[in-house]
Amino acid sequence: MSLLPRRWRLPYLALLTVIGLLLSASALQAYRLSGGRRLWEPFLWEFSSVAVIGALALGVHALVGRLLGRPWPRQLAAHAVALPLFSGLHIAGMFGLRLAVYGLAGLGYQPDDVPTLLVYEGGKDAVSYISFCLISRGIWMAQAASARAQELDRARRELAEVRLARLADQVQPHFLFNTLNLISAVMYEDVARADRLLCQLADLLRQTLAAQQRAEHTVREELALVQPFLALMQARFGPERLVVHIDAEAAALDCRLPALLLLAPVENAVKHDVARHRGCVTVVVAAAIEGGRLRLRISNHGDTPVPEAPTDPDGGLGLRNLRERLAARHGSAATVNFGPDGAGMSLALELPCVC
Known part of the structure; x- marks a missing residue:
């Protein structure tokens, strides 16, 4: 959470919670129809994925910010390396959390074999990664535009103050010379x-x-x-x-x-x-x-x-x-x-x- 400003941490956690609940509610329906009896399982599956994705999204956002302004070939090369890393960390983190919870509950959990996981989860992760990159780029560009607007406003205020000071300085000699002429x-x-x-x-x-x-x-x-x-x-x-x-x-x-x-x-x-x-x-x-x-x-x-x-x-x-x-x-x-x-x-x- 250190990549996220303090004022945005609670809203970000709230957003992840809402997304997790919506996905869990959808998965719960399919789980019940398939005969599942442990109603907490769909929530574990979805929240384990959302929690890891939420943490990785912050890293993607930081990466996009660091790459802004760099040549496109360099950006594409960086994303080509980051995408498999993103997917691997997501799969490892998500199933690591699930295995830990199942172990604490005294239950067995057998995920699919690694090739199947890489194909199934990798496709979804690619879509998620590209979406995060696009959203993050829009956020960084909006922040840059806001910073430029604030800098422009600051420059305009400083220019206005300099102009006011120059105009005010004209009053003193004008007043002084005319008054001295009257006294003379x-x-x-x-x-x-x-x-x-x-x-x-x-x-x-x-x-x-x-x-x-x-x-x-x-x-x-x-x-x-x-x-x-x-x-x-x-x-x-x-x-x-x-x-x-x-x-x-x-x-x-x-x-x-x-x-x-x-x-x-x-x-x-x-x-x-x-x-x-x-x-x-x-x-x-x-x-x-x-x-x-x-x-x-x-x-x-x-x-x-x-x-x-x-x-x-x-x-x-x-x-x-x-x-x-x-x-x-x-x-x-x-x-x-x-x-x-x-x-x-x-x-x-x-x-x-x-x-």
Whole structure:
């Protein structure tokens, strides 16, 4: 039984028992019709054969596995040697068990002569051996196909993780360079203010670096990054130019999403739209659960009409990055909609809520 995995041993024994009982029941009918009186004899005859065949079948299975991938002439030569050995072991084991039981019962047992046994049992053994080889080959091929499928799935998961890591790495420099450009605008106008902004930026960068190491986190943790960024931008533009509203349902805060998913879209909403509006701009970040799915919305609205349409209808690098990250993580289960919304723009995300 060492050739059989532990989890398959009991089912295999059960299968052999069922086969033995079915064969014994059939042999019992013929035995009774022929006048036999010891009803246990048909069971001994059939179970002795099934027990030995069951053990030999495991050896055949191991042999077929070792021969897989070998040249056909070599396989046929191996089977030509194994078939007589299989039949000889079956006959010796089967009649050895019968003789032992009859001896313990104090009864005589006289099997047929050896040539007759070899012809009679050898023909049946050849059929059994070929059947076992075909079944075993199918099992080995199915296991190999399953192993290849698992390896392919593993490779795809690793590739997806590498792709996600690459996409996430794009967020950091993009965010950093744009923020530094915003801060540089006030360096010569208000040095103290620029210094304060740089300190706030350093704190925010430490948090984003920590977030990148986790690949994904909760909406609560994502908003913990978005809020200080918006505070930084309010300090940059002033509360008269930028108003921020964050509206997140309690049920949505525990949903998980790729780390730094919202930071680039929020950055674009501030960087581009505050500059494109002359008056006050309101940026809204909302999170809600609808129908078991997480819905996120980032919108910005100004007091004055937008003077010109955005040059990139897809939302630029940040939105392309966002779409690719969601597609890599959730496939078609996630949707992204971006477009004009009154005097501003709106980005709507919908993805599975996984806690």
